[in-house]
Amino acid sequence: MKVARTPHRAVLGMALSALGSLLVSAPRAHAAPPPGYTLVWSDEFDGSTLDPQYWNHTYPGNYRDAFNTSDATTVAGGNLTITTYTEGGVHYTDHLDTKNKYQPKYGYMEARILFSNAPGNWSAFWMFASTVGAAGDPRLAGVELDIVEHRDSDWVGTDISGKVNSTLHWDGYGANHKSVTGGLQGTGLGGSFHLYAMEWTPTYQKFFVDGVNTFTVYNSAATNPTPPEAPISQRSQFFMLSSEVLNNNWAGVIPAGGFGSKATSDSQMIVDYVRVYQTAPVTPAVPSGLAVANVNHRAITLSWNMVDNAPYYNVKRSLTSGGPYTTIATTGKGYTDTDVIPDTTYYYVVSAVNGPSQSANTAQVSAAPLPGDTHNGLWSAQMAVSGTASYYAIRQTVSVTGNTAYSAGIWAKGTGRIRFGVRQLDGTFLASQFITAGTAWTYYPATFNSGANTQVTYYIDDSSTTAGTVLIDDGFLGLSGGTNLLANPGFESGNTGWTIYQPTGWKILHAANVHSGTGSSRGIFSGTASYGNVRQLVNVTASTAYQAGFWIKGAGRVRFMIRQGASGSALASQFITATPAWTYYTVPFNSGANTQVTFYVDDSSGTAGTAYIDDGFLGVSGGANLLANPGFETGANGWSVSSSVWKPDQY
Structure with missing residues (x-):
C-alpha cells in the first residue's frame, strides 16, 4: 500500500489538538472485495501525468463558483491530486471522468482516497451516464451513483469533516428529481486515506467505507420508483473524480481570502488508486468504428468506439490482408503504431478485453505510412x-x-x-x-x-x-x-x-513538416472561409504586457488572434500568408482586465492551401511559455480543435 501524505491543515490540527484526537490516522489495511470478484481494471496513478486513454478533464472553464482547469490536477508519488486553490481572486479546481473511454456495468468499484476539504468545497468519487434524467425508465437512463462525497462543513457551518455520505439521484435535477441517501457516515475520515467502495449488481448496490457496509439500496419493483424505493441502474456508467466550489450552500462558506494559492492550498482530494472488480467478467462486444484516424510518414493512428465493460483492447497487425495477426499492443481506446516503415501496407484488427474474456476481432482496416523524406530517422x-x-x-x-x-x-x-x-x-x-x-x-x-x-x-x-x-x-x-x-x-x-x-x-x-521536435498542426484550407480553429485558453495576469507568436510554413492564409477570455473580442489580430519557409510571426498585447486569454488561429480567409503551424508562444517577453504542448509534440493535448480543417500531430 502506498504511503499516505498528510495535508498541511491536518498537521496543524494535530499540533493543536489533544493527544488521542488526531485528525490523521495510519493507513488502513486493504479491504478485499467480496468473494468471487476478479480485478479487471485499475489506475494506480504511478506515472507523472494523467492517463489520457482513460481520463478526460470535463466541464472545463467556469463551473459553479470556480474555474475548472487541468492545472488543478497533478499525478506524482503514486497519487492523483485535485487541489482547489485561489489566485487572483479566482477559485480553481477540476473534474475528471472516463466518459467514452471506460464505462463498466456492474462490479465492485473501489478507490483509496484522502479527503481534505475546506468550507465551500466538496469532493466526490462517483459514477454517471450522459442519459441520466432522460424520459422513461431510470434504470435504462442511468442513475447518479455517489459512491462517496466529502465536505468540511454543512450549510450551517457544522463541522462534518470526519464524515462522508453516499447517495443515488435519478429523474434529472428539476421538478422530477428524486434521491435516496445513506446520510452522514463514519468518524475521523477527513485528513487520512480510507477505502470507499460500491458493489453493484442487477438487484442491489451496497456502499462500503473501509470494508464496512454503510448503506444498501435494492432495485425497486415499481415502474417509476419513489423514495425510499430506488432504481438500480442497468446500463454502463463512467467514473468521475471531482472537486466543486459553491459558496454559502450545502458545503458551507468559502474562507475569507479563498483557499490559498496552488502551492499553499490544502483543500485537496488525493486518490491512491481506482479499481474495478467483476464476477465472471462478461465477454465484451466487438468494437465498432475501427478506422485509420491519421497517417504520416512514420506513424499510423487508429481509432474505434468504446465498448461497455472493456477497459482494454488488443491491437493486432499483419503484413498480409486477412492475417495471421500478431498482437502489438494492449491499450486503452485508441492507438498510434510508430513501428512502421514508409510505403509499407499494414493490416489491423482490434478486439475488446475484459479480464480473461476477449471479443472477436473487428473488421480489418489497412494503411501505409506516407513516403518519407528520410531513409531513417527524422x-x-x-x-x-x-x-x-x-x-x-x-x-x-x-x-x-x-x-x-x-x-x-x-x-x-x-x-x-x-x-x-x-x-x-x-x-x-x-x-x-x-x-x-x-x-x-x-x-x-x-x-x-x-x-x-x-x-x-x-x-x-x-x-x-x-x-x-x-x-x-x-x-x-x-x-x-x-x-x-x-x-x-x-x-x-x-x-x-x-x-x-x-x-x-x-x-x-x-524531413517532417515541423519547425522543431516531432509534431506540428496541419491546416487544409479550401479557399472558402470555414472558421475552423485551433486554440488554447491560457491564464494570465491582468494589466500585463505579453508577446504571442508561432512558426508557420506552407501555403494559404490564416488569422492569428489573442482573444479576451474563452471567446471574447480580440486583443491582437493579424492575417498571415504562409510561405514555403518556416517564418515566425509575433504580436504584442496587454491583458487589460483579463485573467484569461485565448491563443487562436483559424481559417477565416478565402485563400486555399495547406499550412503547418508549430512552436507557439505566449508569455512575458523573455519569460516562460504559458502554452501547454506548444509544439504539438503530444498531438492535440492542451488544445481545442473546432473542425477537421486542423490536424494536430499531422506532418
Missing part, C-alpha cells in the same frame, strides 16, 4: 539541382588505414543527378559514380582501396546537368560489414561532422 540532406553544374558539395573527411579495402555508399531518392565518390585530400577520386535519383529510396554502393592515404574525403556534389531535387541519407564508409566511420551519417544532429560548400545548395533539413 533528418536528411537535400539538394535542388538546377540543371547547370554548380559543383556545390557536401563532404566529410575520415581517417582510414593505408592500403586497405573499404566500402562506401549513400541512400538517395528524388529527381535529378548527383556525383558520389571518395577522394584523396588532393581531390583525386579513389571511387566515383553519377547517381540519377528515383522515386524510392535506393542504396548506391562503392568500393575503394585507401592506398597510401590515412585520410579520405566522402564527397557528394552537383556536377551534372540534370535538374531536380535529390535527397540523401544514411551514408556509410568503412570496412565491409564493419563500423561506420562517418560522423552523424544520417544528419540526425543537423550538419554536425559535415562540411558544406555553398550552403545555399545543400540543405540539412527536418
Whole structure:
C-alpha cells in the first residue's frame, strides 16, 4: 500500500489538538472485495501525468463558483491530486471522468482516497451516464451513483469533516428529481486515506467505507420508483473524480481570502488508486468504428468506439490482408503504431478485453505510412539541382588505414543527378559514380582501396546537368560489414561532422513538416472561409504586457488572434500568408482586465492551401511559455480543435 501524505491543515490540527484526537490516522489495511470478484481494471496513478486513454478533464472553464482547469490536477508519488486553490481572486479546481473511454456495468468499484476539504468545497468519487434524467425508465437512463462525497462543513457551518455520505439521484435535477441517501457516515475520515467502495449488481448496490457496509439500496419493483424505493441502474456508467466550489450552500462558506494559492492550498482530494472488480467478467462486444484516424510518414493512428465493460483492447497487425495477426499492443481506446516503415501496407484488427474474456476481432482496416523524406530517422540532406553544374558539395573527411579495402555508399531518392565518390585530400577520386535519383529510396554502393592515404574525403556534389531535387541519407564508409566511420551519417544532429560548400545548395533539413521536435498542426484550407480553429485558453495576469507568436510554413492564409477570455473580442489580430519557409510571426498585447486569454488561429480567409503551424508562444517577453504542448509534440493535448480543417500531430 502506498504511503499516505498528510495535508498541511491536518498537521496543524494535530499540533493543536489533544493527544488521542488526531485528525490523521495510519493507513488502513486493504479491504478485499467480496468473494468471487476478479480485478479487471485499475489506475494506480504511478506515472507523472494523467492517463489520457482513460481520463478526460470535463466541464472545463467556469463551473459553479470556480474555474475548472487541468492545472488543478497533478499525478506524482503514486497519487492523483485535485487541489482547489485561489489566485487572483479566482477559485480553481477540476473534474475528471472516463466518459467514452471506460464505462463498466456492474462490479465492485473501489478507490483509496484522502479527503481534505475546506468550507465551500466538496469532493466526490462517483459514477454517471450522459442519459441520466432522460424520459422513461431510470434504470435504462442511468442513475447518479455517489459512491462517496466529502465536505468540511454543512450549510450551517457544522463541522462534518470526519464524515462522508453516499447517495443515488435519478429523474434529472428539476421538478422530477428524486434521491435516496445513506446520510452522514463514519468518524475521523477527513485528513487520512480510507477505502470507499460500491458493489453493484442487477438487484442491489451496497456502499462500503473501509470494508464496512454503510448503506444498501435494492432495485425497486415499481415502474417509476419513489423514495425510499430506488432504481438500480442497468446500463454502463463512467467514473468521475471531482472537486466543486459553491459558496454559502450545502458545503458551507468559502474562507475569507479563498483557499490559498496552488502551492499553499490544502483543500485537496488525493486518490491512491481506482479499481474495478467483476464476477465472471462478461465477454465484451466487438468494437465498432475501427478506422485509420491519421497517417504520416512514420506513424499510423487508429481509432474505434468504446465498448461497455472493456477497459482494454488488443491491437493486432499483419503484413498480409486477412492475417495471421500478431498482437502489438494492449491499450486503452485508441492507438498510434510508430513501428512502421514508409510505403509499407499494414493490416489491423482490434478486439475488446475484459479480464480473461476477449471479443472477436473487428473488421480489418489497412494503411501505409506516407513516403518519407528520410531513409531513417527524422533528418536528411537535400539538394535542388538546377540543371547547370554548380559543383556545390557536401563532404566529410575520415581517417582510414593505408592500403586497405573499404566500402562506401549513400541512400538517395528524388529527381535529378548527383556525383558520389571518395577522394584523396588532393581531390583525386579513389571511387566515383553519377547517381540519377528515383522515386524510392535506393542504396548506391562503392568500393575503394585507401592506398597510401590515412585520410579520405566522402564527397557528394552537383556536377551534372540534370535538374531536380535529390535527397540523401544514411551514408556509410568503412570496412565491409564493419563500423561506420562517418560522423552523424544520417544528419540526425543537423550538419554536425559535415562540411558544406555553398550552403545555399545543400540543405540539412527536418524531413517532417515541423519547425522543431516531432509534431506540428496541419491546416487544409479550401479557399472558402470555414472558421475552423485551433486554440488554447491560457491564464494570465491582468494589466500585463505579453508577446504571442508561432512558426508557420506552407501555403494559404490564416488569422492569428489573442482573444479576451474563452471567446471574447480580440486583443491582437493579424492575417498571415504562409510561405514555403518556416517564418515566425509575433504580436504584442496587454491583458487589460483579463485573467484569461485565448491563443487562436483559424481559417477565416478565402485563400486555399495547406499550412503547418508549430512552436507557439505566449508569455512575458523573455519569460516562460504559458502554452501547454506548444509544439504539438503530444498531438492535440492542451488544445481545442473546432473542425477537421486542423490536424494536430499531422506532418
